Amino acid sequence: LxxxxxxxxxxxxxxxxxxxxxxxxxxxxxxxxxxxxxxxxxxxxxxxxxxxxxxxxxxxxxxxxxxxxxxxxxxxxxxxxxxxxxxxxxxxxxxxxxxxxxxxxxxxxxxxxxxxxxxxxxxxxxxxxxxxxxxxxxxxxxxxxxxxxxxxxxxxxxxxxxxxxxxxxxxxxxxxxxxxxxxxxxxxxxxxxxxxxxxxxxxxxxxxxxxxxxxxxxxxxxxxxxARVRTAETLAADVADMRRRLAENRAAPSHWHVKNMPGGILDIEFVAQYLILLHAAAHPGLRQANTISALKALRAAGCLDTEDADTLLHAAGLWQTVQALLRLTGAVPDLAEGPPPSLHPLLCRATRKPDIRVLEAEMQELSGAVRGIYDRLVAEPAARATPPDAGAGPPDTGETSTGETSKGE
CATH class of the missing domain: 3.30.460.10 (Beta Polymerase, domain 2)
Structure with a gap:
């Protein structure tokens, strides 16, 4: 020291x-x-x-x-x-x-x-x-x-x-x-x-x-x-069903709950994991354990549109920064009001925003964009599929496909 x-x-x-x-x-x-x-x-x-x-x-x-x-x-x-x-x-x-x-x-x-x-x-x-x-x-x-x-x-x-x-x-x-x-x-x-x-x-x-x-x-x-060969719509139905279960059990009361909110960390991870499982048979190098690395690999392989990838990468970085700071300071927000004012300067500095209102506005806009990508790539193909397999997801245990138990943000 x-x-x-x-x-x-x-x-x-x-x-x-x-x-x-x-x-x-x-x-x-x-x-x-x-x-x-x-x-x-x-x-x-x-x-x-x-x-x-x-x-x-x-x-x-x-x-x-x-x-x-x-x-x-x-x-x-x-x-x-x-x-x-x-x-x-x-x-x-x-x-x-x-x-x-x-x-x-x-x-x-x-x-x-x-x-x-x-x-x-x-x-x-x-x-x-x-x-x-x-x-x-x-x-x-x-x-x-x-x-x-x-x-x-x-x-x-x-x-x-x-x-x-x-x-x-x-x-x-x-x-x-x-x-x-x-x-x-x-x-x-x-x-x-x-x-x-x-x-x-x-x-x-x-x-x-x-x-x-x-x-x-x-x-x-x-x-x-x-790398197993999978059918796109069946896989999408399973992934969307799992996401729906988590949304029902772990609703996010505000956009500060960046993990579980619509357009948050889970949506990004689900898009990445869905695309990896869908395309890994043809592109074995897609399996990257790190989410940001996976998104870059999907973009490079042509499995994810460049504009979509850029949006998801930007959101992943911002959500990761906000989540890391809230967890480190013990200020996981339980209310819709968000983090306490004492944390606003830290959040703005870490995310390089001039004030908290600018940060919140970008978070709301970005979460909407991410949710739109999730809906287009996963939810809409799932809607065209037959009902998901009974083995698509676990019982209501609070587990996520990313392996981390949902907690707070």
Whole structure:
């Protein structure tokens, strides 16, 4: 903090990983490691927030940096949990485990308060029927307990406080499925049982920690699932049905609720995910986990009109900035009046607007333009289709296709 240039740039991934490694020396026991990673994460997130408030990094840079902090923490905790678990139950020769990040973590877009949407996958293509420890376990029992231990390591408060809120509901079968999915079950589920909203979620997937060889296999399954040939109107009907459910359950009381409002973040993400699923069979490179990168890829491939892409990109950047600032300051507006006047100068500076009235006018105009694009590309084709498949979307759980539980803005 005493370095004058410390807050002038976003921290780099390697810099963050090295900092966490220094904060968690090998001689730390398991509990000390959990405390150390919580201290380090709190300091790292504080630094990112200060940079964003000072205007030295953008909301997109802050989102990437917050995501890099989460990646570093997951990569540091996972081997500590593996070692502690192996003391009693041993390991599997050739076994592997990886953590799949979805939603805003997958897209490297998380904010100061975002949950981590994760899926745990283990390699069940093993020669051994049991682990090799003093208290051996079969693979399904071994990894179920291991996943619970990892989940607790990420979420349980210690003397240093909490670390992350983790949502595992995007795993195969959701709350009805095991905490960790075997690779075989994951592959089979995505091939034959995954609903459209789950396939939408996979457009944002990336492996954030774990076995590199298993990660490659998992991402091959993701790529195959996303690149499946689909019918435009049937897909549009499924996507529109999912969006309608979310609108009914999570109505936005004002245009400051930039995630859920008509023409907000969800509409942009749904357009991008719909177009990726529609065109990925012919254009495999379209699957970009980051929303802005996906929109650019769609434009470059000719799958999204240039004018529409420019509008969506401009809106995505503005919504991301507003959302990041509201979440960082804890001022998620619950009323139609919007954020408190004390935040107006920060909002105007972050969005480069002369006053709050100009910002609000642009937000209203831009949200209307985005909604028009969504209606033209998704809602209107959906209206021409047969009723959506019963498997198009999940029950009313508050989940979104982006993987992030709807909350406030």
């Amino acid at each position: 005493l370095d004058r240039g410390f807050f002038d740039r976003a921290p780099e991934r390697r810099e963050l990983a090295d900092g966490l490694a220094a904060a968690m020396p090998e001689e730390c026991n398991f509990e000390e490691s959990l405390d150390a990673v919580r201290r380090w994460c709190a300091e790292a997130r504080f630094g990112i927030g200060v940079r964003f408030l000072r205007g030295t990094i953008s909301a997109a840079q802050a989102g990437a940096a917050y995501s890099d902090v989460a990646d570093a923490a997951l990569s540091a905790i996972l081997p500590r949990v593996e070692a502690a678990f192996a003391e009693k139950h041993g390991r599997f020769e050739g076994g592997g485990f990886c953590v799949l990040g979805l939603g805003k973590l997958g897209g490297r877009e998380i904010t100061a308060t975002s949950d981590l949407d994760l899926v745990f996958v283990y390699d069940d293509r093993l020669a051994d029927a049991q682990s090799n420890g003093a208290r051996p376990l079969a693979p399904s029992h071994y990894y179920a307990r291991f996943a619970q231990r990892l989940f607790s390591g990420l979420t349980a408060p210690t003397s240093e406080g909490g670390l992350f809120e983790v949502d595992l509901r995007l795993r195969p079968l959701g709350d009805k499925g095991p905490l960790a999915s075997s690779f075989t079950a994951f592959e089979d589920y995505e091939a034959s049982q995954a609903w459209t909203w789950e396939q939408m979620a996979l457009t944002r997937a990336r492996v954030v920690a774990g076995s590199e060889s298993l990660a490659r296999d998992v991402m091959e399954v993701v790529a195959r699932t996303v």
